[in-house]
Amino acid sequence: xxxxxxxxxxxxxxxxxxxxxxxxxxxxxxxxxxxxxxxxxxxxxxxxxxxxxxxxxxxxxxxxxxxxxxxxxxxxxxxxxxxxxxxxxxxxxxxxxxxxxxxxxxxxxxxxxxxxxxxxxxxxxxxxxxxxxxxxxxxxxxxxxxxxxxxxxxxxxxxxxxxxxxxxxxxxxxxxxxxxxxxxxxxxxxxxxxxxxxxxxxxxxxxxxxxxxxxxxxxxxxxxxxxxxxxxxxxxxxxxxxxxxxxxxxxxxxxxxxxxxxxxxxxxxxxxxxxxxxxxxxxxxxxxxxxxxxxxxxxxxxxxxxxxxxxxxxxxxxxxxxxxxxxxxxxxxxxxxxxxxxxxxxxxx
Numbered sequence: 001x002x003x004x005x006x007x008x009x010x011x012x013x014x015x016x017x018x019x020x021x022x023x024x025x026x027x028x029x030x031x032x033x034x035x036x037x038x039x040x041x042x043x044x045x046x047x048x049x050x051x052x053x054x055x056x057x058x059x060x061x062x063x064x065x066x067x068x069x070x071x072x073x074x075x076x077x078x079x080x081x082x083x084x085x086x087x088x089x090x091x092x093x094x095x096x097x098x099x100x101x102x103x104x105x106x107x108x109x110x111x112x113x114x115x116x117x118x119x120x121x122x123x124x125x126x127x128x129x130x131x132x133x134x135x136x137x138x139x140x141x142x143x144x145x146x147x148x149x150x151x152x153x154x155x156x157x158x159x160x161x162x163x164x165x166x167x168x169x170x171x172x173x174x175x176x177x178x179x180x181x182x183x184x185x186x187x188x189x190x191x192x193x194x195x196x197x198x199x200x201x202x203x204x205x206x207x208x209x210x211x212x213x214x215x216x217x218x219x220x221x222x223x224x225x226x227x228x229x230x231x232x233x234x235x236x237x238x239x240x241x242x243x244x245x246x247x248x249x250x251x252x253x254x255x256x257x258x259x260x261x262x263x264x265x266x267x268x269x270x271x272x273x274x275x276x277x278x279x280x281x282x283x284x285x286x287x288x289x290x291x292x293x294x295x296x297x298x299x300x301x302x303x304x305x306x307x308x309x310x311x312x313x314x315x316x317x318x319x320x321x322x323x324x325x326x327x328x329x330x331x332x333x334x335x336x337x338x339x340x341x342x343x344x345x346x347x348x349x
Contacts, residue, residue, distance in 0.1 A: 003057070005029045006252065007080045007122075009065060009113065010087030012039035014196040015128065015185055017047050019084060019245040021194070024051040024058055026249055031078060033071070034087065035064040037105075038199055040342035046194045065109035068116065075120040082124035082255055083117060084248055085110065088157065091203045092132070092300075095154035106157035114168060123175045124255045125165070126248055131183045131237075131266070131305060133159045140272070141308035144181070144264045151300050162264075169262035176260045178251040183237035183268035183307050185244050187327040188334035195334030196241075197341030205278060206238075206331055213288045213332065214339035220290050222275055224297035229304060233275035237268040237306035240322035240330070250318035268307030269320040278324065285328035286336070 006023055010016045011032030016039070023030045024047070032044060041060070048055040063070045065087055088106040089095070095102040117123065134142050135149030150156040162179050169175045186206040188195030202208045211217045225232040247267040254260060273281075279290050313319045 003027060003029045004081040005031065005078050007031050007033065007074070007078075007083045009033050009083065009085045010039070010128075012036060012041060012043045012060070013086055014039075015182070015241060015244055016086040017043040017194050018189060018241045019086070019248045020044075020058065021047045021050055021189065022242075022245040022249055024054040027054070029057045030059075031074065031080070032058065032060045033063045033065065033074065034060070036062055037064075038089065040197060042342035043194055043197075050189065050191060050193055065113050066105070068112050071112060071116045072119075075116050075122070080120075080122045082126065082252060083113070083122060084126045084128075084252070085113060086128045088128070090154060092152050092154045093203060095157075096152055099153040102153045102157050107160060110161050110164065114164070123172070125175070125177045126251045126255070127161065127165060127177065127179050129162055129179045129181045129264075130155065130158045131181050131268070131307065133162065133181060134305070136302040137305060140304050141270060141306050142266065143308040144266055144311055166262050173261065175262070176255045177262040178254060178260070179262070179264045180247060180251060181264065181266050182244060183239055183266070183305070185241045186238045187240040187242065187322065187330040189242060190330050190333070192330070192333035192337040195331070195338065195341075197338075197343070205236075205275060206282075206327075209279060209282050209290055210331055210335040212290050213282065213286050214335050216339065218291065219293045220279065221293045221295050223295050224301060225294050226297070227303045229274055231274050231276045234301055235272035235274045235304040235306065237271065238273055238278065238324065238327060239268050239320055240327045243267075243269075243320040243322055247312065247316065247318050250312075250316040254316055263315075265312040265316060266307040266309055267312060267318075267320075268309055269323070270307055270309040272304055272306040273324055278328075281324045281328045282332065285325065286332040
């Protein structure tokens with residue numbers, strides 16, 4: 001069988017780089033397009049090292065998806081079997097302050113990508129969506145049939161792109177699209193060679209905990225300790241990034257089935273973990289005490305959110321393998337080897 005060419009947008013980012021590695025190890029030719037706006041070229045080099053004998057199947061283009069001529073050139077030079085689309089800005093707080101930036105980057109980038117794909121007859125897409133499209137779910141676990149409601153501009157860009165994908169499929173049944181709604185990706189590759197390296201102040205719990213553990217920040221702020229949960233702190237579904245990457249390979253294989261149209265799958269573990277449980281697990285893995293500061297609830301934070309994963313297990317034949325202990329172990333392994341991510345102390349804030 002000839003090797004399939006897969007285009008990965010945002011492949012230098014956190015989830016993208018882990019997925020690119022799994023693609024290479026799975027025997028795919030992988031072309032990465034990333035504008036390096038919120039990611040590092042070092043990640044691509046590290047992926048090549050980890051891919052060893054498969055490294056020659058990876059090529060990288062520093063291109064912004066909104067640059068249509070550059071994208072056209074890439075599609076003209078390679079025939080792609082499918083596209084996995086990660087590229088996008090993803091900080092909720094920043095999206096509230098800079099909505100136009102988010103809509104411009106995420107929506108125009110995606111529309112340009114879809115136009116170029118259609119022009120070159122590549123109509124298979126796996127899209128990186130998010131559990132934020134459920135807003136504040138009234139009950140848990142979240143199934144794929146829940147009503148959709150995005151509570152911030154970032155979440156709305158994910159929701160709008162999902163709608164665009166449904167419209168495209170409605171207009172042309174040759175398209176095969178899988179929308180993957182992630183819950184909370186954490187952890188790192190077990191080698192500790194690639195991991196999450198957010199610019200500026202992290203938006204998510206784990207990178208923040210990690211930066212406290214390595215001494216980059218004095219304490220973790222816990223927002224809301226009066227929720228009606230087992231310990232008063234918010235509960236989320238955390239998923240190991242390697243499990244998440246494997247979910248994309250499963251989705252890619254699913255696109256080969258003749259009956260696929262435009263399908264949606266949750267990727268999570270189906271279990272909820274509270275903030276304090278996560279901190280305790282990280283303390284155990286790292287042997288470090290994480291100082292805590294408590295604060296009021298953040299506006300817009302839901303109390304309990306976790307996934308129903310039945311559909312992905314049944315139809316994608318995929319199930320998360322790793323639990324909280326492995327997530328924290330791998331996160332700490334990455335953090336202790338790379339306290340400043342891919343940079344150095346003077347290149348970060």
